[in-house]
Amino acid sequence: MPTYLSVPTTTEEPLSSILNTLRLTVSEPGSYIGQNLSQFNGRVYGGQVFGQAVMAAWASVIDHYPQREIHSITAAFMRPGDQHEPISFDVEEVNDSRSFSTRRVHASQFGKTILSCRASFQEVQPGVDHAAEVPFAPSPLELESSVDFFSSFNHPASKHMHMTNAIDMRHVDGPIWVRPARKRDSHTLIWFKARNDVPQGAPQLLHRALLAYATDQFMLEPIMRRHGMFWLSPDISLATLDHAIWWHRDVDMSDWVLAELDSPSAQGGRGLSVAKFFQNGIHIATMAQEGMTRSKDIL
Numbered sequence: 001m002p003t004y005l006s007v008p009t010t011t012e013e014p015l016s017s018i019l020n021t022l023r024l025t026v027s028e029p030g031s032y033i034g035q036n037l038s039q040f041n042g043r044v045y046g047g048q049v050f051g052q053a054v055m056a057a058w059a060s061v062i063d064h065y066p067q068r069e070i071h072s073i074t075a076a077f078m079r080p081g082d083q084h085e086p087i088s089f090d091v092e093e094v095n096d097s098r099s100f101s102t103r104r105v106h107a108s109q110f111g112k113t114i115l116s117c118r119a120s121f122q123e124v125q126p127g128v129d130h131a132a133e134v135p136f137a138p139s140p141l142e143l144e145s146s147v148d149f150f151s152s153f154n155h156p157a158s159k160h161m162h163m164t165n166a167i168d169m170r171h172v173d174g175p176i177w178v179r180p181a182r183k184r185d186s187h188t189l190i191w192f193k194a195r196n197d198v199p200q201g202a203p204q205l206l207h208r209a210l211l212a213y214a215t216d217q218f219m220l221e222p223i224m225r226r227h228g229m230f231w232l233s234p235d236i237s238l239a240t241l242d243h244a245i246w247w248h249r250d251v252d253m254s255d256w257v258l259a260e261l262d263s264p265s266a267q268g269g270r271g272l273s274v275a276k277f278f279q280n281g282i283h284i285a286t287m288a289q290e291g292m293t294r295s296k297d298i299l
Contacts, residue, residue: 002025002026003025003026004023004024004025004026005022005023005024005026005032005055005059007019007022007023007055007206008198008199008201008202008206009199010196010198010199012196012197013196014163014164014165014166014195014196015166015194015195015196015198016196017037017164017166018037018048018051018166018210018213019206020035021034021035021036021037021048021051021052022034022051022052022055022206022209022213024052024055024056024059024089026059027088029060030060030090030091030092030093031088031089031090031091032055032056032059032088032089032091033086033087033088033089034049034052034056034086034087034089034107035086035087036048036081036083036084036085036086036087037083037164038083038160038164039083039160039164040156040157040160040161042082042083042084043080043081043082043083044080044081044082044083044087044114045216045217046077046115046216046240046243047212047213047214047215047216047217048213049081049087049107049114049115050073050075050115050117050212050213050216050243051209051210051212051213052087052089052107052209053073053075053089053105053107053115053117053119054070054073054119054205054208054209054212055205055209056089056091056105057070057073057091057103057105057117057119057121058070058121058205058209059091060091060093060103061101061103061121062205064096065096065101065121065123067123067124068100068101068121068122068123068124069121069122069124069204069205069208069247070119070120070121070205070208070247071120071121071122071246071247071248072119072120072244072245072246072247073117073118073119073120073212073244073245074117074118074242074243074244075115075116075117075242075243075244076115076116076117076241076242077114077115077239077240077241077242077243078112078113078114078115078116079112079113079114080114080239081107081109081114081115082109082110085109085110086109087107087108087109087114088107088108088109089105089106089107090105090106090108091103091104091105092104092105092106094118098123099122099123099125100120100121100122100123101120101121101122102118102119102120102121103118103119103120103121104116104117104118104119105117105118105119131248131249131282131283132276132278132283133283134258134278134281134282134283135189135258135260135278137172137189137191137258138172140170140191140193140256143170143171143172143191144170144171144174144175145168145169145170146161146165146167146168146169146170146175147162147168147195149175149177150162150165153177153178155232157232158177165195165217166194166195166196166213166214167192167193167194167195167213167214167217168192168193168194168195169190169191169192169217169218170190170191170192171188171189171190171191172188172189172190172191173185173188173189173225176221176224176225176229176230176231177230177231177232178230178231178232179230180225180228180229180230181224181225181228181230183225184225184226184227184228185225185226186222186223186225186226186261186262186263187222187260187261187262188221188222188225188261188262189258189259189260189261190218190221190258190259190261191256191257191258191259192214192218192256192257192259193253193254193255193256193257194210194214194253194254197254198210198252198253198254204250204251207250207251207252207253208247208251210253211245211247211251211253211257211277211285212245214253215245215259215275215287215289216240216243216289218259218261219240219243219261219273219275219287219289219291220238220240220271220273220289220291220293221261221273222261222262222263222271222273223263223266223271223272223273223291223293224236224238224293226263226266227266227293227295229293229295233295235295235296236293236294236295236296237292237294237295238291238292238293238294239291239292240289240290240291241270241290241291241292242289242290243287243288243289244287244288244289245285245286245287246285246286246287247284247285248283248284248285248286249282249283249284249285250284251277251279251284251285252279255279255280256279257277257278257279257284258277258278258279259275259276259277260275260276260277260278261273261274261275262274262275266293269292269293269294270290270291270292270293271290271291271293272288272289272290273288273289273290273291274286274287274288275287275288275289
């Protein structure tokens with residue numbers, strides 16, 4: 001009988017499918033197997049494997065250090081994953097000190113690494129405290145929902161997103177799914193949250209893993225906006241190269257999170273995006289992602 005990581009259950013879709021992918025099978029201590037979400041392009045969604053890596057790292061910490069929360073993860077995406085092949089996660093216990101635990105996680109398919117990351121956990125401790133100020137943004141209830149858009153737009157990829165994407169996104173400056181941004185500016189604001197409420201009593205680690213899952217689908221948008229690119233552009237090629245997250249404070253993925261994104265630089269077919277995340281006026285996380293952002297129109 002297989003053993004699984006302890007992850008709450010729900011009958012509500014599409015969140016139920018996301019939680020199932022985070023409920024890794026335990027092969028042996030330090031080794032886990034993850035299943036994949038269906039994707040329109042046949043490749044593994046980067047946010048999925050990122051979130052699964054968070055869960056695998058946590059599984060090697062929780063029994064010995066139950067009070068330690070993940071506070072950072074830095075990942076490199078090596079090659080695309082095949083959605084039809086389970087993913088193996090192998091965890092290396094690098095260090096356990098009085099306050100911190102460090103883990104390396106390697107995700108692989110067919111004997112080849114598709115993602116490698118370093119995760120750090122810390123005991124909850126007092127210390128110096130300051131945070132960035134939340135930017136002004138209209139209420140998400142005043143903005144167009146990605147759920148409504150995907151359900152109404154007649155395109156196979158859009159229909160697939162409506163069925164499978166567990167995140168509701170609301171762009172302050174309008175989405176760029178089918179057309180370029182009205183203004184070529186790399187600064188943008190996006191509200192997002194889980195479409196279904198996360199089960200009550202879920203550990204904070206699960207909320208942080210869901211944040212990692214959600215963000216990979218829009219982190220490159222500041223670069224795209226600056227250069228007139230959009231998701232259905234026929235001649236673009238996009239891929240995550242590396243992604244880092246620093247969780248500063250607790251997050252609740254059942255409630256709205258505001259992302260403030262900007263791109264300080266892009267060159268050579270690569271672009272860097274940096275984001276700050278706020279919830280209820282509090283700075284909860286910071287992220288950085290470099291991605292391949294190529295367009296034949298720009299060559």
